[in-house]
Amino acid sequence: MSATANSNLPRRIIKETQRLLSEPAPGISASPSEENLRYFNVMILGPTQSPYEGGVFKLELFLPEEYPMAAPKVRFLTKIYHPNIDKLGRICLDILKDKWSPALQIRTVLLSIQATGRRNSEGMDSIVRNWSLNYQDNRCEELKGTVEMHYGPPASAAYRRD
Amino acid sequence: MAEEVEMEVEAVEAVYGPDCTVLCAFPPHLSILLKPRTADVLTIQFVEAKLIIKASVEYPNKPPELDLKDAKGLGDTRHAKLLETVEAQAKEMSGEPMLVAICEAATDLLTEMNVPDGECCFCMNPFLMEDGAQPFMKLMSCFHCFHSDCFGNWWRWLQQQHKGSSSGGVSAPMLDGSDNDERSEKGTVAEVEDFPVNCPVCRMVVNAEDVAHVLEFLIAERSVDRQREEDAKVPDSVLTSEELERRARFTAEFEAQQSRGAIIEPKKLEVILPGMIVPPRTPVEGQPPTLAPGSAAESPSGDQIPPTSPVESPGTSSSVSGISSSGTERGSLKANTHEENARAGRGVFRGRRGGGNRGASHTGSRNHHGRARGTKDYKQATNGPPRQSYSSSHQSLGIRKGGNARRGVEVDDM
Numbered sequence: 309m310s311a312t313a314n315s316n317l318p319r320r321i322i323k324e325t326q327r328l329l330s331e332p333a334p335g336i337s338a339s340p341s342e343e344n345l346r347y348f349n350v351m352i353l354g355p356t357q358s359p360y361e362g363g364v365f366k367l368e369l370f371l372p373e374e375y376p377m378a379a380p381k382v383r384f385l386t387k388i389y390h391p392n393i394d395k396l397g398r399i400c401l402d403i404l405k406d407k408w409s410p411a412l413q414i415r416t417v418l419l420s421i422q423a424t425g426r427r428n429s430e431g432m433d434s435i436v437r438n439w440s441l442n443y444q445d446n447r448c449e450e451l452k453g454t455v456e457m458h459y460g461p462p463a464s465a466a467y468r469r470d
Numbered sequence: 471m472a473e474e475v476e477m478e479v480e481a482v483e484a485v486y487g488p489d490c491t492v493l494c495a496f497p498p499h500l501s502i503l504l505k506p507r508t509a510d511v512l513t514i515q516f517v518e519a520k521l522i523i524k525a526s527v528e529y530p531n532k533p534p535e536l537d538l539k540d541a542k543g544l545g546d547t548r549h550a551k552l553l554e555t556v557e558a559q560a561k562e563m564s565g566e567p568m569l570v571a572i573c574e575a576a577t578d579l580l581t582e583m584n585v586p587d588g589e590c591c592f593c594m595n596p597f598l599m600e601d602g603a604q605p606f607m608k609l610m611s612c613f614h615c616f617h618s619d620c621f622g623n624w625w626r627w628l629q630q631q632h633k634g635s636s637s638g639g640v641s642a643p644m645l646d647g648s649d650n651d652e653r654s655e656k657g658t659v660a661e662v663e664d665f666p667v668n669c670p671v672c673r674m675v676v677n678a679e680d681v682a683h684v685l686e687f688l689i690a691e692r693s694v695d696r697q698r699e700e701d702a703k704v705p706d707s708v709l710t711s712e713e714l715e716r717r718a719r720f721t722a723e724f725e726a727q728q729s730r731g732a733i734i735e736p737k738k739l740e741v742i743l744p745g746m747i748v749p750p751r752t753p754v755e756g757q758p759p760t761l762a763p764g765s766a767a768e769s770p771s772g773d774q775i776p777p778t779s780p781v782e783s784p785g786t787s788s789s790v791s792g793i794s795s796s797g798t799e800r801g802s803l804k805a806n807t808h809e810e811n812a813r814a815g816r817g818v819f820r821g822r823r824g825g826g827n828r829g830a831s832h833t834g835s836r837n838h839h840g841r842a843r844g845t846k847d848y849k850q851a852t853n854g855p856p857r858q859s860y861s862s863s864h865q866s867l868g869i870r871k872g873g874n875a876r877r878g879v880e881v882d883d884m
Contacts, residue, residue, distance in 0.1 A: 323594045329713055339716045349720045366724055366733070376592065377627045385724070387732050397734045410624055411591035411670040 317345055321371060324414050336418045338369065346371040348414065350382075352422050360388075360425040367397075367421070369414065379408035380417060392424055399424075472496050475529060478567045485570060498525045498534065498569065504576050506584035513683045516586050516608060516615065517543040519552065521576055523569060530567055533560035542613035545587035555579050591670055592620035607687075610680045614671040618687060625681075625688050628667060 325345065328338050335353035340346075350367040354360025366385040372378050382404060384397030392400040403412060403420055479498050483490050489503040500523045506515060519541035525534035536556050541549050559575040560568055586597040586606060597606050597615060608615045667676040681688065727733050 320592070320594050329710070329716075337716060337720075339713060339720055342717075349717070349724075351720060351723060364723060364727075366720075366727060374627070377624060385733055386727055387734055395734070407673075409668070409670040409673065413594075 320376060321346065328415060333415055333419055336415075336422060338414060338418060346375075350418060352418060355422055355425045358425045363388075367418075369418075371414075376410040376413075379404050379412075380414060382417065382421065390424070474567070475525075478569050482569045482573065486573065497527045497529055498523060500569070501539070502573055504573065504580055506581040507577060508581060508584055512610065513608065515584065516613060517541075517548075517580050517583050518613070519544060519549075519576075519580070521556065521573065523572065530563075531565055533557075533564050533568070536560060536572070543587055543608075543615070544583065548583050548587060552576060552579055552583070586615035590615070590617045590620050592616060592624060607684045609669055609674075609676060610683070611677070612669050612672050612674045612680075614669050616670075618684060621684075622688055624670070625667070 322345075325340055332338075335355070336350070338348045338350045340348050348369040348371075350369050352365045352367060354363035354365065364386070365388060368383055368385055370381045372381060382399055384393055384399065386397075387395075388397070394400075399421060401420060401424060403409070403417065475498060476495050479492060479495050479500065482500060482502065483492060486502050489505075491501040493499040493501060500521075502521045502523070503518065504521055505518045508514070520539040522537040522539055523534045524537075526532055536553065538549060538553050541552075544552065556572050556576050559572050563571055586608065589596045590606065591614075595604070595617070597604075597617070605618045606615050607618045607621060668674065669676055678685075724733070
């Protein structure tokens with residue numbers, strides 16, 4: 309499968325890949341997998357002046373066959389405590405769903421994801437509403453513990469439940 | 471003086487007609503919509519901007535303030551250049567009537583700039599290439615440009631998606647049938663109105679007028695897959711040494727995070743519910759299939775299913791147990807190694823009480839014992855083998871907390 313995926317790579321994907329590699333956005337690096345050039349390993353640094361500052365977050369990004377008509381699929385690999393990201397690393401972000409536009413690119417998507425670290429206090433949406441309904445104190449405590457374990461104590465209210 | 475200025479304003483009004491709005495005659499405050507001189511054919515007008523001129527009572531000795539509003543098709547660089555040019559012009563002509571001259575200077579520059587800016591957002595190729603450009607088109611109200619082929623592909627793709635979802639089960643081949651030709655063409659026209667398409671760049675709703683000039687083209691070609699023709703081989707330049715270094719860093723970071731348990735484990739397919747009978751696990755290499763006599767003595771209760779467990783699985787009770795609701799009260803947390811995931815993936819899950827401590831026989835979970843917390847979420851419980859909370863029942867099996875857990879392997883495998 310990977311072989312066909314690579315031989316059929318549209319020029320746009322190649323172009324984007326080359327630009328990503330030659331002029332990476334600050335705090336973001338993305339690198340295509342050797343077996344499948346539609347699959348990217350991504351590393352995002354937590355935005356400065358945010359509770360995620362100093363954290364290194366791994367993500368995976370996949371460009372589906374329909375890309376750029378359809379949005380890339382992106383998921384956090386690193387555990388993260390964030391109102392818009394669920395425990396499987398799925399991201400609730402409009403531009404990855406109904407607000408996708410072919411004018412967006414891998415770079416802009418990753419920048420948007422990085423920026424969600426800044427606005428998480430207002431960014432309550434369906435996932436987190438669900439989340440706070442389904443999970444009791446201990447679950448959140450546990451997640452908070454995980455974050456602290458890996459990234460140190462929270463700098464601000466971002467990890468607080470209320 | 472004021473009269474002269476007012477006459478000048480009238481002159482501007484005369485030249486630009488309806489494109490000129492006089493907000494105030496004295497001191498002059500005007501808004502003039504400027505277009506390239508070649509803009510008679512609207513479909514090849516790629517730029518325009520509103521020039522706001524706001525002068526003080528000292529005009530023309532003091533040059534007016536200038537600003538651009540509602541600029542279309544210019545992009546940041548050209549926008550800045552246009553503003554710079556008109557401001558320079560105003561400064562140069564300080565002391566004499568300049569309103570018409572400023573507008574003319576701006577119009578000249580816009581005429582020069584009357585080409586689409588940058589690159590097509592679909593294919594990321596520039597519009598103007600030395601080796602023969604691809605045909606492009608613009609959306610009439612927002613002035614955003616695309617290669618006609620690129621836009622057409624996307625348009626048809628959207629139509630297909632829309633038809634696919636709205637026809638609810640009617641398959642695409644039916645819609646493509648030859649006797650449907652006429653209807654689908656009309657459908658395309660109608661759908662411009664009722665099927666929302668947004669400009670990919672600015673998200674402005676695309677109206678029928680926006681694409682009227684290219685509608686024939688959009689309807690004419692049916693196949694979405696034209697882009698395949700331009701699929702290309704991956705150039706070797708992608709795999710530079712720098713890139714290989716980057717990959718090494720990625721792997722290192724991933725492994726470091728994994729060792730800290732910071733990586734989200736893959737989701738398990740199997741969900742274990744109360745009362746489910748789980749098939750026996752295939753014996754693991756290196757572990758005796760039967761209980762060694764010595765260990766049996768150590769764990770007299772190892773075979774028993776506690777009374778709280780409602781399910782028994784006759785014949786396999788030694789290696790399998792149902793999960794009672796009480797058994798999951800203590801629940802389990804996620805496994806933190808792939809080794810454990812792999813084992814869990816086999817579908818063997820043992821209730822904490824009923825199954826003894828098989829789950830604890832694998833490495834990697836030792837340091838989490840203290841963190842085991844109650845949860846009634848069964849899905850979570852399937853995220854890994856049961857993380858034992860080493861309560862009294864386990865101690866009765868001869869297992870102590872900490873380093874002694876390995877002995878549990880022997881105890882368990884009976």
